[in-house]
Amino acid sequence: MFHILVVDDDKNTRRYLQAVLEAENYTVSTAANGEDALAVMDQAYIDLVVLDIMMPNMDGYAFTEILRKSNSELPVLMVSAKQLPADRHKGFLVGTDDYMTKPIDETELLLRIKALLRRAKIASERKIEIGDVTLDYDSMTVTKGNETQMLPQKEFLLLYKLLSYPGKIFTRIQLMDEIWGTESNTGWETVTVHIGRLRKRFEGWSEFEIESVRGLGYKAVKKV
Numbered sequence: 001m002f003h004i005l006v007v008d009d010d011k012n013t014r015r016y017l018q019a020v021l022e023a024e025n026y027t028v029s030t031a032a033n034g035e036d037a038l039a040v041m042d043q044a045y046i047d048l049v050v051l052d053i054m055m056p057n058m059d060g061y062a063f064t065e066i067l068r069k070s071n072s073e074l075p076v077l078m079v080s081a082k083q084l085p086a087d088r089h090k091g092f093l094v095g096t097d098d099y100m101t102k103p104i105d106e107t108e109l110l111l112r113i114k115a116l117l118r119r120a121k122i123a124s125e126r127k128i129e130i131g132d133v134t135l136d137y138d139s140m141t142v143t144k145g146n147e148t149q150m151l152p153q154k155e156f157l158l159l160y161k162l163l164s165y166p167g168k169i170f171t172r173i174q175l176m177d178e179i180w181g182t183e184s185n186t187g188w189e190t191v192t193v194h195i196g197r198l199r200k201r202f203e204g205w206s207e208f209e210i211e212s213v214r215g216l217g218y219k220a221v222k223k224v
Contacts (some may be wrong), residue, residue, distance in 0.1 A: 157179045
């Protein structure tokens with residue numbers, strides 16, 4: 001059961017968010033500001049923080065900055081009435097993982113929370129599991145049943161990136177910059193070649209598929 005900490009100085013907002021999250025079977029704690037939130041975290045293991053910005057004593061920016069300076073990778077979702085680009089930019093600069101504005105769309109909030117929790121699990125375990133298939137980042141292997149394939153580094157990193165964000169479209173340039181680095185002299189055509197190798201390597205595997213999105217790039221699709 002995931003434990004979510006809601007931090008907001010408005011009592012009605014705290015109650016509302018707690019009700020929404022508990023309806024989805026999350027365990028929820030609440031705090032009225034950053035200082036109270038740190039106190040809660042001393043007493044309980046928290047999986048994710050939903051955080052307002054404008055609060056007394058310690059605002060959301062300061063709270064997030066303290067977390068990151070302590071090397072905490074706890075997922076933080078800022079939810080604020082502050083809608084200017086500069087506010088969002090500051091949020092990301094101090095270390096938030098995601099940012100959405102009020103009024104809150106319940107469905108969007110829950111989808112963002114699920115995405116952040118999934119990514120945090122992938123990051124901490126350094127593994128992706130899709131049905132009977134396991135991608136192990138540390139050994140750069142893909143295992144299905146008794147079959148284990150050790151992939152060349154670039155192929156593995158490309159597959160791991162795509163399957164970390166199933167359904168998300170990545171352009172060739174994005175993948176090139178992410179896997180080969182922005183300073184690489186290799187052309188984006190290399191991405192196409194590696195995608196082709198991955199498709200051939202995992203041809204017939206029913207758990208996932210790499211799809212081309214015409215005019216855009218590629219996305220991974222989970223089939224289980």
